[in-house]
Amino acid sequence: MGKHVGTSLVLIFLLFFLPWVWGGPAAAEPDLPVPPAGESEAGSPAEPEPSGTGADSATVLTVLLGGQLERMDMAEYLTGVLRAEMPASFEAEALKAQAVAARTYTLHKILNGGSENHPEADVCDDINCCQAFRSQADAAADWGGDAEEYEAKIRAAVAGTDGEYVLYEGQPVLAVFHSSSAGTTQDAEAVWSDSLPYLRSVETPEGEDTVPGYRSTASFPAEELHSLLQAALPEADLSGSPSDWFSHIQQQANGAVTSLAVGGVEISGSRLRGILGLRSANFTLSFGDSGEAVFSVTGYGHGVGMSQYGANVLAAGGMEYRDILTWYYTGTEVGPYVLGRDSFS
Secondary structure, X not given: OOOOHHHHHHHHHHHHHHHHHOOOOOOOOOOOOOOOOOEXXXXXXXXXXXXXXXXXXXXXXXXXXXXXXEEEEHHHHXXXXXXXXXXXXXXXXXXXXXXXXXXXXXXXXXXXXOOOOOOOOOEEOOOOOOOOOOOHHXXXXXXXXXXXXXXXXXXXXXXOOOOEEEEEOOEEOOOOEEOEOEOEOEOHHHHOOOOOOOOOOOEOOOOOOOOOOOEEEEEEOHHHHHHHHHHHOOOOOOOOOHHHOEEEEEEOOOOEEEEEEEOOEEEEHHHHHHHHOOOEOEEEEEEXXXXXXXXXXXXXXXXXXXXXXXXXHHHHOOOOHHHHHHHHOOOOEEEEOOOOHHHHO
C-alpha cells in the first residue's frame, strides 16, 4: 500500500482489533498474508457472513479524489464507484454483481501493493489506474427526476452484498470488467501479457439490441493517422499509402484483433486500440477513396472479465448476482474473505 510501517501498524489495529473488541466483524487488511477462505482466526471452519454485517463499514480506505486525499469506508467508496461505473437503470442483480466486482478489484489491488501512481492512497478516481468515482450530487444532477430511485438502488446493491468478494482458491481475484463484448469475452493473455485461470473467454449475451452504440465507426484522414502512429511507433515504416501500413492481422472468432503489423512493427490489437482511441480491439479496417482509414468497431472496453451489459441481460433473464459473477470469472466462488488472528504475527 505504500504506507510507512508505523502508519500501517496503527491502521491494522484500528481496522481489526477494535472490531473484535466491540464484537463486530474483522475487515480484510490488505497488507497482511491471509489463511484460506472459510477459516476463522483459530483455523476452524467459519460460518459465512450474511449480508449487512457491517464488513464494508469496518474497512476504511484512503482515496485520492480530484487530487485530494479523503478517508471513507468501503461502503461509501463502492457507492461512488457504482454511480460512475454502471448505469443505475440496470437490473438490481447486475448492480449487485458490479458491487462485488468493484469490491474485489479494490481489495486485490491493495493486497498486491497498491499503485505507484499514488503510494499515499489505497485507490484513486482515475479510470486508467483504479476505478471511476462519482459524488451523489454530480450523479443526481444527471439522473434528474430519477435521482432518488437510482441512489436507493445503488446503495441497496452495496448493502445487499456487504463483505462479499469473488474468490479463486480462497483469494480475491483481479475482477476486471468492461462495458460490452461481441459474443464472447477475452482471455486475459489475449489483451495483457499474463494468463489468469479465472479470466477466460466465456460466452456473453449482449448485442446490438441491448447495447447503445454497440457498433461504432472511427475514421482517420491519412495525415492524422500517420501522425498518431509515428508518435507511438517511431520505428514503423509509414511510407506509401495507409493501406500499405497494416498487415498480418490476426483475429479471434468473435472478430477481436489479437495482433497485427503496423509499418512492419508487430503490436497487439489492444495497443492499436489505445493509440487510436478505438472503443474496443474488435474491429475491421477499410480505406476510403481519399485514403482515410475506417475502423468498424464492435463492443466497448478491453473485453476481459465481466461484461456489464452482458450482466444486465443475464439479470433481466432471472440470473442472480453470484451466478453472474461465477459465469464471467471462471472457477470462482462468491463469499466473505476471512482473515485469521494468525495473520497478525
